[in-house]
Amino acid sequence: MKITKERLFRKHAAGLLLITSLLGACGRGDTNNTAGNNPDDITITIKGSDTVLPLTQQEAENYMQKNAGAAITVVGGGTGVGISALQEGTTDIAMASRALKTGERLKLKGAKKNVKEALIAYDALSVVVHPENKVNQLTREQLEQIFTGKIKNWKEVGGNDEVIVAYSRETSSGTYEFFKEEVLDKKNYAPGILMMSATGSIVQSVSQTRGAIGYIGLAYETEDVKALSVSYDQGKTFVAPSVEAAKNKSYPISRPLFYFYDASVESRVKPFINYVLSPEGQKIVQDTGYVPLS
Amino acid sequence: MKRYFHNFGERLIVGLLTLSGTVTSLTVLLIVFYLFKEGLGIFSMSPVEEGTAIAVNKQNPVKELSASQLKEISDQNITNWQQVGGPNAPIKLFRIDDITEYYSEEELGADFEFVPQRINEIVTKNPNILAFFPEEFLAKDFPGRQIFLDNISVADFLGGREWYPTITPAVRMGVLPLILGTLWVSFGAILLALPLGLATAVYMAEIADSRVRNILKPVIELLAGIPSVVYGFFGLVVVVPLIQDIFGLPVGETALAGSIILGIMALPTIISVSEDAMRTTPRAMKEASLALGASKWQTIYKVVIPYSISGISTAAILGIGRAIGETMAVLMVTGNASVIPDSFLEPVRTIPATIAAELGEAPQGGIHYKALFALGCILFLLTLIINVTVDLVSAKKRENR
Numbered sequence: 001m002k003i004t005k006e007r008l009f010r011k012h013a014a015g016l017l018l019i020t021s022l023l024g025a026c027g028r029g030d031t032n033n034t035a036g037n038n039p040d041d042i043t044i045t046i047k048g049s050d051t052v053l054p055l056t057q058q059e060a061e062n063y064m065q066k067n068a069g070a071a072i073t074v075v076g077g078g079t080g081v082g083i084s085a086l087q088e089g090t091t092d093i094a095m096a097s098r099a100l101k102t103g104e105r106l107k108l109k110g111a112k113k114n115v116k117e118a119l120i121a122y123d124a125l126s127v128v129v130h131p132e133n134k135v136n137q138l139t140r141e142q143l144e145q146i147f148t149g150k151i152k153n154w155k156e157v158g159g160n161d162e163v164i165v166a167y168s169r170e171t172s173s174g175t176y177e178f179f180k181e182e183v184l185d186k187k188n189y190a191p192g193i194l195m196m197s198a199t200g201s202i203v204q205s206v207s208q209t210r211g212a213i214g215y216i217g218l219a220y221e222t223e224d225v226k227a228l229s230v231s232y233d234q235g236k237t238f239v240a241p242s243v244e245a246a247k248n249k250s251y252p253i254s255r256p257l258f259y260f261y262d263a264s265v266e267s268r269v270k271p272f273i274n275y276v277l278s279p280e281g282q283k284i285v286q287d288t289g290y291v292p293l294s
Numbered sequence: 295m296k297r298y299f300h301n302f303g304e305r306l307i308v309g310l311l312t313l314s315g316t317v318t319s320l321t322v323l324l325i326v327f328y329l330f331k332e333g334l335g336i337f338s339m340s341p342v343e344e345g346t347a348i349a350v351n352k353q354n355p356v357k358e359l360s361a362s363q364l365k366e367i368s369d370q371n372i373t374n375w376q377q378v379g380g381p382n383a384p385i386k387l388f389r390i391d392d393i394t395e396y397y398s399e400e401e402l403g404a405d406f407e408f409v410p411q412r413i414n415e416i417v418t419k420n421p422n423i424l425a426f427f428p429e430e431f432l433a434k435d436f437p438g439r440q441i442f443l444d445n446i447s448v449a450d451f452l453g454g455r456e457w458y459p460t461i462t463p464a465v466r467m468g469v470l471p472l473i474l475g476t477l478w479v480s481f482g483a484i485l486l487a488l489p490l491g492l493a494t495a496v497y498m499a500e501i502a503d504s505r506v507r508n509i510l511k512p513v514i515e516l517l518a519g520i521p522s523v524v525y526g527f528f529g530l531v532v533v534v535p536l537i538q539d540i541f542g543l544p545v546g547e548t549a550l551a552g553s554i555i556l557g558i559m560a561l562p563t564i565i566s567v568s569e570d571a572m573r574t575t576p577r578a579m580k581e582a583s584l585a586l587g588a589s590k591w592q593t594i595y596k597v598v599i600p601y602s603i604s605g606i607s608t609a610a611i612l613g614i615g616r617a618i619g620e621t622m623a624v625l626m627v628t629g630n631a632s633v634i635p636d637s638f639l640e641p642v643r644t645i646p647a648t649i650a651a652e653l654g655e656a657p658q659g660g661i662h663y664k665a666l667f668a669l670g671c672i673l674f675l676l677t678l679i680i681n682v683t684v685d686l687v688s689a690k691k692r693e694n695r
Contacts, residue, residue: 084657102391106406110430148369163544170630170651171460187369188461191471194547194641195630197651201530208535211544 041069044269048082048095049174051123051217052257055288056095059276062284072272079174086260087111092269094260097123097174098181114263118273121282122291124218124246124254125179128203128225130210135159137229137238140252143183146213149190154211167202167214168193175199178255179215215253218246219289246291257290326674333668336451339661341464342443347429348463349438351421356380359441361464362456367424368463375422388416388425414438426463446661451668457632457643459652459662467665471632473672475549475642476618478635479628482553483560483617488610490557491564495609498565499572500594511566518562526626529555534627541639547629550638555623560613567612571605572598607688614680618673621646645673 046056053076060072075091082094083104088111100108100115108115127143129135135158138146145151147166154162168189169176180186196202199220206212207224214225218241221227229238232252245251259276261269275281282292341361342348348364350356356379359367366372367385376382393402397412410433417425417438425438432440446467454468494514498507530547533554538546575598583593599606629641630651649666656662 081657102393106390106409106428106431109406165545172652188365188458191456191458192631192633192641194545195632195643195651197625197630201626204530205534205547209538209545 042067042071042268042271044070044072044093044272045075045091046072046093046095046259047075047077047085047091048093049079049097049257050076050172051097051174052095052120055121055257055285055290058284058288059281060272062280063272063275066275067271070272078172079177083108083260086115086262087113089262092261092265093273096258096260097255098178099256099258100260115260116263116266118259118261118277119256119293120259120273120276121257121285121293122246122254123257124241124243124251124291125175125215126218126221126227126241127213127215127230127253128206128221128227129213130206131224131226132210133159133226135228136226137231139231139235140183141234143230144185144187147179147184147189147193148187149192162211164213165209165211166190166193167205167212168195169199169202169215170195170197175215175217179253182253182255183215217289218243218291243286243291254291329667329670329674332664333671336446336467336661336664336668337448338445339664340443340445341467341661343462343465344660345429346463347425347427347432348441348443349417349425349427349432349436350441351417351423351438353421354380354439357439357441359443361443361466364443364464365456365458365461365466368461383422385424386420386422388420388423388427390427390431410436451665455634457648459656459665465661467661469645469665469669469672471634472643472645472648472669473676474634475628475632476644476646476673476676478549478638478642479552479556479624479644480614480617482549482638483556484610484614486553486557487560487564487613487617491561491609491613492568492606494561494565495569495572495606496594496598499569500590500598514562514565517558518566522559522620522622523626525555525559526623529623529627537639543639545629545641547627547641548639549628549635549642552624552628552642552644553638555627556617556620559620559623560616563616564609564613567609568602568606571602571609574605575601604688607684611681611684615677618677618680619646621650625650645669649673 046060053074056074060074064070064072077085079094079096079098082091082096083100085091086094087108100117105115127138133154135154138157142151142157146157146164147168151157152164154160154164168179180189194205196205196214199216202214202216203220203222203225206214207222216225221241227241229240230251230253231238239245239251241251241253246254259269259273261273276285277293282294285292348359354375356375359378363372363378367378368387372378373385374382375385393409393412393416396416402408402412410431413425413427413431414433414435414437417423417436423438443464451467451469452473453470454466455470456466456468457471458466498510502510529551533551534546534548536546537543537548537551537554579597579601580593583597584590588596624644625647628644628647630643630647631641632643632648633641635642649669652662653666656666
């Protein structure tokens with residue numbers, strides 16, 4: 001008797017949950033981005049890179065406070081997602097943490113889009129290790145071999161005899177792709193690499209694991225981890241990551257952040273982009289931990 | 295009149311109950327159907343990224359390549375055609391993004407209308423080329439030979455050891471490390487939680503006096519109310535460094551950390567369900583046992599536990615169910631490396647963590663999306679098998695009694 005009652009309860013609880021979730025799915029409205037009747041009202045949909053997401057959200061919030069008629073929807077999903085949405089015409093602006101690939105430019109051309117780009121800020125990636133690690137600098141080649149699993153011990157790169165534990169972001173992250181293309185020379189990560197779902201977890205893990213190495217956005221650097229200097233010319237010059245070094249392009253692992261939009265919606269999105277590029281907008285860039293343009 | 299209303303109300307309630315039962319069962323069936331429909335779709339798909347053409351020069355004798363060979367080639371672990379059955383010549387990789395190294399923007403045309411022609415030229419000129427490019431630039435008179443890969447097979451999917459769901463040009467979808475990781479972590483969790491949970495349940499049902507019980511019970515139930523992300527954070531900050539120190543490991547994010555956290559999370563379910571079951575043992579049975587001269591302990595394991603065994607198995611099912619399906623806490627503490635573990639002290643990647651971490655980015659209807667649904671099917675089957683087994687076992691126990 002007992003067990004049947006329990007089963008019944010389990011069934012019903014599960015059923016209720018399912019029904020609720022189904023109802024929720026029905027209620028999902030379509031994101032139609034037609035402009036309002038009033039010419040002053042602007043509706044903009046922005047989609048794309050999760051790296052640019054927090055910055056764009058902050059910019060959009062401040063912008064909407066100043067312009068009561070504006071309604072800006074910001075959605076993440078990754079650079080690739082944003083660009084394919086732009087191609088399908090389901091977003092006005094695509095956020096991107098890299099320039100367009102040739103293949104993407106060709107696809108957008110094929111979809112009869114005249115895409116314009118606006119460079120809004122830079123982001124730099126720091127390679128971080130445990131603070132007690134003796135190693136202070138690595139070349140790009142060494143980093144590549146560490147993350148593809150060819151170098152397994154710190155003594156091979158001048159450190160203590162300790163196993164290297166490499167941390168990476170999850171595959172859904174734009175940072176993961178950028179690091180792979182830029183530092184790993186498009187090679188694949190080793191299968192034994194630890195994947196963390198958030199940059200914060202990488203900082204936490206690196207700070208408590210002696211043999212750890214990981215990569216994080218410049219803005220996430222803390223006292224608990226040590227950032228390495230990186231060389232892109234086989235060890236001739238090493239540059240430490242900093243906002244200044246990223247700005248004057250001497251630090252190699254940095255990337256531009258873009259907004260892409262179709263020329264046909266330019267009049268609608270231009271005021272917002274101009275705001276982001278204004279001194280006030282660039283101050284938000286600095287405050288949220290990215291590298292401003294000037 | 296009053297009687298009529300009474301009857302009407304009763305019928306209404308019966309009708310509502312029937313309706314809710316039907317709707318629930320239908321929804322469950324619908325979800326299972328949808329899960330399998332999406333998941334099984336993966337076996338009719340090619341591992342090559344949709345719309346990508348892979349081609350070689352006509353003179354090249356290599357007629358087929360596997361997805362794993364393509365991965366090794368793009369990782370530059372295979373650099374000579376000889377290694378994949380061709381002539382002794384270095385492999386020259388060409389991706390569409392490289393086209394600007396061969397031709398200027400003008401030569402490609404303002405609307406890229408000359409690209410198919412340029413690709414034809416590149417493929418003809420380089421006998422050792424291996425080219426990846428979008429299918430729309432495949433000219434009608436393409437002079438090279440296209441290479442097609444076999445669809446993903448069930449054996450490849452279930453037995454493959456490499457999980458690279460997003461690489462180009464061809465993905466690698468081997469879920470063996472993920473299945474083993476899930477089973478490994480859940481097995482460890484239940485190994486820790488079941489004895490501990492049962493001991494606590496016995497203590498609370500039979501040994502503790504009512505004052506202790508009144509304090510202990512709400513405290514244990516409180517454990518069930520803590521959100522899993524908090525357990526995950528606790529695990530990452532406390533359990534992971536502890537394991538690292540105790541075992542002297544290079545890395546603390548291991549299957550064991552996941553098992554410990556999951557074990558703690560499964561405890562409240564196991565304790566309350568099995569304690570409830572034990573407390574339903576009729577007083578007369580216990581008193582009879584004691585009257586026959588059995589000690590307290592003998593009464594517990596000869597009378598109370600056999601009597602409540604079905605409730606205890608239910609507790610075990612619910613506990614295992616929680617352990618297998620739990621996502622967030624595991625995602626945070628197990629390190630998520632997709633390698634096959636040979637001990638509890640190695641990082642693992644579980645199925646729920648994989649689905650949670652990757653579904654957001656997987657394009658709808660694509661191969662990655664379908665693979666994650668197929669993982670969902672596997673998870674569903676795992677839980678189903680466990681539930682059925684435990685049901686059978688407890689049914690058998692009841693028969694024996």
